[in-house]
Amino acid sequence: xxxxxxxxxxxxxxxxxxxxxxxxxxxxxxxxxxxxxxxxxxxxxxxxxxxxxxxxxxxxxxxxxxxxxxxxxxxxxxxxxxxxxxxxxxxxxxxxxxxxxxxxxxxxxxxxxxxxxxxxxxxxxxxxxxxxxxxxxxxxxxxxxxxxxxxxxxxxxxxxxxxxxxxxxxxxxxxxxxxxxxxxxxxxxxxxxxxxxxxxxxxxxxxxxxxxxxxxxxxxxxxxxxxxxxxxxxxxxxxxxxxxxxxxxxxxxxxxxxxxxxxxxxxxxxxxxxxxxxxxxxxxxxxxxxxxxxxxxxxxxxxxxxxxxxxxxxxxxxxxxxxxxxxxxxxxxxxxxxxxxxxxxxxxxxxxxx
Amino acid sequence: xxxxxxxxxxxxxxxxxxxxxxxxxxxxxxxxxxxxxxxxxxxxxxxxxxxxxxxxxxxxxxxxxxxxxxxxxxxxxxxxxxxxxxxxxxxxxxxxxxxxxxxxxxxxxxxxxxxxxxxxxxxxxxxxxxxxxxxxxxxxxxxxxxxxxxxxxxxxxxxxxxxxxxxxxxxxxxxxxxxxxxxxxxxxxxxxxxxxxxxxxxxxxxxxxxxxxxxxxxxxxxxxxxxxxxxxxxxxxxxxxxxxxxxxxxxxxxxxxxxxxxxxxxxxxxxxxxxxxxxxxxxxxxxxxxxxxxxxxxxxxxxxxxxxxxxxxxxxxxxxxxxxxxxxxx
Amino acid sequence: xxxxxxxxxxxxxxxxxxxxxxxxxxxxxxxxxxxxxxxxxxxxxxxxxxxxxxxxxxxxxxxxxxxxxxxxxxxxxxxxxxxxxxxxxxxxxxxxxxxxxxxxxxxxxxxxxxxxxxxxxxxxxxxxxxxxxxxxxxxxxxxxxxxxxxxxxxxxxxxxxxxxxxxxxxxxxxxxxxxxxxxxxxxxxxxxxxxxxxxxxxxxxxxxxxxxxxxxxxxxxxxxxxxxxxxxxxxxxxxxxxxxxxxxxxxxxxxxxxxxxxxxxxx
Numbered sequence: 001x002x003x004x005x006x007x008x009x010x011x012x013x014x015x016x017x018x019x020x021x022x023x024x025x026x027x028x029x030x031x032x033x034x035x036x037x038x039x040x041x042x043x044x045x046x047x048x049x050x051x052x053x054x055x056x057x058x059x060x061x062x063x064x065x066x067x068x069x070x071x072x073x074x075x076x077x078x079x080x081x082x083x084x085x086x087x088x089x090x091x092x093x094x095x096x097x098x099x100x101x102x103x104x105x106x107x108x109x110x111x112x113x114x115x116x117x118x119x120x121x122x123x124x125x126x127x128x129x130x131x132x133x134x135x136x137x138x139x140x141x142x143x144x145x146x147x148x149x150x151x152x153x154x155x156x157x158x159x160x161x162x163x164x165x166x167x168x169x170x171x172x173x174x175x176x177x178x179x180x181x182x183x184x185x186x187x188x189x190x191x192x193x194x195x196x197x198x199x200x201x202x203x204x205x206x207x208x209x210x211x212x213x214x215x216x217x218x219x220x221x222x223x224x225x226x227x228x229x230x231x232x233x234x235x236x237x238x239x240x241x242x243x244x245x246x247x248x249x250x251x252x253x254x255x256x257x258x259x260x261x262x263x264x265x266x267x268x269x270x271x272x273x274x275x276x277x278x279x280x281x282x283x284x285x286x287x288x289x290x291x292x293x294x295x296x297x298x299x300x301x302x303x304x305x306x307x308x309x310x311x312x313x314x315x316x317x318x319x320x321x322x323x324x325x326x327x328x329x330x331x332x333x334x335x336x337x338x339x340x341x342x343x344x345x346x347x348x349x350x351x352x353x354x
Numbered sequence: 355x356x357x358x359x360x361x362x363x364x365x366x367x368x369x370x371x372x373x374x375x376x377x378x379x380x381x382x383x384x385x386x387x388x389x390x391x392x393x394x395x396x397x398x399x400x401x402x403x404x405x406x407x408x409x410x411x412x413x414x415x416x417x418x419x420x421x422x423x424x425x426x427x428x429x430x431x432x433x434x435x436x437x438x439x440x441x442x443x444x445x446x447x448x449x450x451x452x453x454x455x456x457x458x459x460x461x462x463x464x465x466x467x468x469x470x471x472x473x474x475x476x477x478x479x480x481x482x483x484x485x486x487x488x489x490x491x492x493x494x495x496x497x498x499x500x501x502x503x504x505x506x507x508x509x510x511x512x513x514x515x516x517x518x519x520x521x522x523x524x525x526x527x528x529x530x531x532x533x534x535x536x537x538x539x540x541x542x543x544x545x546x547x548x549x550x551x552x553x554x555x556x557x558x559x560x561x562x563x564x565x566x567x568x569x570x571x572x573x574x575x576x577x578x579x580x581x582x583x584x585x586x587x588x589x590x591x592x593x594x595x596x597x598x599x600x601x602x603x604x605x606x607x608x609x610x611x612x613x614x615x616x617x618x619x620x621x622x623x624x625x626x627x628x629x630x631x632x633x634x635x636x637x638x639x640x641x642x643x644x645x646x647x648x649x650x651x652x653x654x655x656x657x658x659x660x661x662x663x664x665x666x667x668x669x670x671x672x673x674x675x676x677x678x679x680x681x682x683x684x
Numbered sequence: 685x686x687x688x689x690x691x692x693x694x695x696x697x698x699x700x701x702x703x704x705x706x707x708x709x710x711x712x713x714x715x716x717x718x719x720x721x722x723x724x725x726x727x728x729x730x731x732x733x734x735x736x737x738x739x740x741x742x743x744x745x746x747x748x749x750x751x752x753x754x755x756x757x758x759x760x761x762x763x764x765x766x767x768x769x770x771x772x773x774x775x776x777x778x779x780x781x782x783x784x785x786x787x788x789x790x791x792x793x794x795x796x797x798x799x800x801x802x803x804x805x806x807x808x809x810x811x812x813x814x815x816x817x818x819x820x821x822x823x824x825x826x827x828x829x830x831x832x833x834x835x836x837x838x839x840x841x842x843x844x845x846x847x848x849x850x851x852x853x854x855x856x857x858x859x860x861x862x863x864x865x866x867x868x869x870x871x872x873x874x875x876x877x878x879x880x881x882x883x884x885x886x887x888x889x890x891x892x893x894x895x896x897x898x899x900x901x902x903x904x905x906x907x908x909x910x911x912x913x914x915x916x917x918x919x920x921x922x923x924x925x926x927x928x929x930x931x932x933x934x935x936x937x938x939x940x941x942x943x944x945x946x947x948x949x950x951x
Binding site for chain 3: 393394396397398400414423425426427428429441442443444445455465473475521523640
């Protein structure tokens with residue numbers, strides 16, 4: 001079905017805004033500002049894919065992501081002879097973004113609609129941001145893996161689907177395995193038929209490889225000075241600012257002699273912050289008691305102008321941008337040790353990869 | 355834990371009840387005493403060929419035959435000689451006299467179209483609302499031009515179903531002081547009737563409760579269509595209640611169509627959030643939503659809230675299950 | 685040749701070990717998504733599909749210039765085939781004719797089966813997602829749609845139960861002793877002639893019949909008979925799924941039990 005307008009009455013919006021501006025904010029379902037709704041997650045549901053995951057929230061929104069990998073011939077760009085011999089660093093410098101194809105399917109919307117394209121770009125850019133991704137897909141100088149990520153949103157889009165899709169993509173990538181390479185050098189690739197011997201795209205703990213983990217994108221809103229995570233659609237409707245924050249964990253290879261890294265000591269890297277237009281900007285203002293034309297038979301003598309002093313209890317759409325202090329607060333809350341990103345990544349790591 | 359990630363629940367083990375797998379077309383031939391799986395009617399199942407019965411909702415008769423066949427999956431209801439099938443789950447169908455909460459989705463020339471979670475939008479005519487300034491005020495052309503000053507798109511309204519049209523669409527009216535535009539509160543939507551999660555038709559759909567923690571009074575309004583409104587109770591003028599028909603003009607206040615909220619205390623807002631969580635927990639755990647359950651659930655929730663130092667309001671997931679267990683244990 | 689005729693005539697077993705008249709493993713769940721009006725998940729062998737039904741509800745925006753004056757509910761079917769559903773990753777665009785034809789076939793089958801006259805001015809939206817394909821695609825989609833519509837409580841005349849039937853020999857081979865086959869997988873569908881048939885409940889009335897391969901007309905009747913028989917088996921299975929869910933809901937107290945049935949009615 002075409003994009004449904006989630007309608008709210010000005011009275012509801014005024015109430016929600018007041019409720020969320022309090023210190024501490026009272027969320028409609030009573031959650032803490034950094035508390036996420038419970039979600040159900042499973043991986044390995046599609047045996048025909050290299051990796052798959054399914055996540056669904058308690059409000060019924062559901063997404064499935066499937067990852068498939070295919071061999072592709074690497075097209076060599078003609079280079080002048082003075083260049084250094086091809087090295088791994090040079091290959092990744094070119095950030096082979098076209099080795100990854102990401103498609104998002106939202107029911108009822110065409111794939112060339114602006115919102116769908118925006119979503120897929122946000123997910124894709126977060127994946128490629130660390131420039132390490134291409135290395136994982138490298139086989140030899142003539143061939144590489146091309147990874148196809150198909151993201152399906154199963155339920156009709158009631159709330160902004162970005163965090164759901166991002167979490168599902170993260171899990172699917174963690175569960176993705178590639179067949180083990182048997183050939184050597186630059187010869188035509190030959191792989192081990194035994195799927196048990198396949199290697200994870202994102203190697204598990206303990207293996208001595210550099211490389212980050214797949215990113216997650218969190219949706220954060222700010223109302224007044226309050227920062228709220230995992231907003232429900234009501235909270236998004238009164239948000240003054242909405243941001244999509246992408247973070248990834250960076251894992252460094254353990255060199256001999258290094259101390260045991262504390263499991264809580266994750267190193268997080270902030271990949272991107274994107275602003276999202278909150279739907280609150282488009283809401284009509286509420287009508288206060290005094291200028292309510294319904295109260296008298298005469299036409300009003302003074303019209304409510306936008307920019308008039310706010311009347312208490314009457315909704316007015318938020319204007320203007322975000323304060324720096326609020327942005328700073330959001331980044332702090334996401335990145336600090338034991339902060340939101342840490343908790344979410346902890347929760348996701350607990351999911352068994354089948 | 356700010357985030358809880360759960361494993362998917364496997365489909366509940368079906369009890370090894372002796373369910374015979376008879377082919378459904380035989381279900382009218384007296385299944386005997388152990389009617390268990392046979393209790394459920396499915397589309398295409400013949401209920402009876404006996405012509406003394408009349409057919410109601412959820413059934414049909416093949417042209418040229420006398421057998422009454424079910425068109426839904428559900429259970430059978432007999433009212434005198436009328437056979438109908440109650441579906442396991444269905445959308446709300448309006449009945450005359452239902453108290454419903456609706457959201458205005460369209461404003462037309464002399465009426466509004468209201469979403470009441472039914473298969474069609476309901477109609478609210480401008481002649482069916484109370485015009486401020488008095489019940490007996492004459493409707494003028496200016497009223498029609500300023501129709502949005504009464505209700506605009508997105509507004510929530512509580513109304514009663516006045517009549518049903520031929521095609522099943524409902525006509526609403528708000529011609530009473532207890533109906534009208536809603537404010538000072540929050541909205542919750544629970545899925546359609548039947549299927550256990552949903553609002554049941556009861557004698558009292560609206561009530562006022564005293565809430566804990568010095569929250570004052572809170573009104574709860576359970577629309578039969580599954581739309582619920584929880585708000586702070588505003589004391590209406592006691593004079594208005596006692597006034598006779600001659601003084602009705604003054605009793606429709608000028609505030610009726612405003613969307614300005616009255617000042618709300620923190621404690622009241624907290625308790626409203628708590629009631630909302632209780633209702634959502636009832637729905638998640640497949641319990642009926644009616645005055646009794648909500649009131650009992652609320653007192654349980656207050657108890658649960660006392661367990662955590664800062665009175666945690668959230669009732670999703672595990673806490674909600676404890677709440678449900680406590681209620682069904684009664 | 686998937687049947688590898690030499691071994692087939694020896695043991696009469698197909699590649700996956702089935703005989704000519706055996707259906708693949710069927711698995712289905714109803715009410716998989718609480719937020720939707722009706723939902724279902726169905727597996728026929730390795731073909732996995734999900735169906736979400738929304739409605740009947742009134743659409744404010746009119747699509748494709750249709751007027752809102754309709755005596756019966758409009759049925760909109762939307763099929764999404766995931767890129768990872770087949771062995772080779774293949775993304776089908778919006779204008780894929782094959783998908784459009786599937787959508788129209790399903791919508792037409794439902795138009796005569798659902799009691800849409802009870803919901804004028806409304807529309808019913810059906811979203812189908814194909815997660816994995818291994819033959820019998822249209823049949824699986826029809827079965828999943830039926831289950832989801834029953835879950836949504838939309839009245840209908842009867843189940844639409846579907847399956848595929850084929851023949852052990854291609855048209856070109858002209859083998860007169862060819863046997864009919866039930867429920868073909870992807871490999872078999874690519875090599876052998878087959879048709880998709882759907883019946884109304886367990887009667888012999890056919891609701892859908894699609895045959896896109898060349899086959900001698902003398903073999904057609906045999907295939908059809910086998911197909912219809914397969915549909916009856918599928919209907920039994922679907923009915924069982926619905927009854928179990930219903931009994932579970934009655935046990936949970938979510939729905940009230942039936943008033944006395946059976947002998948009482950016939951007095």
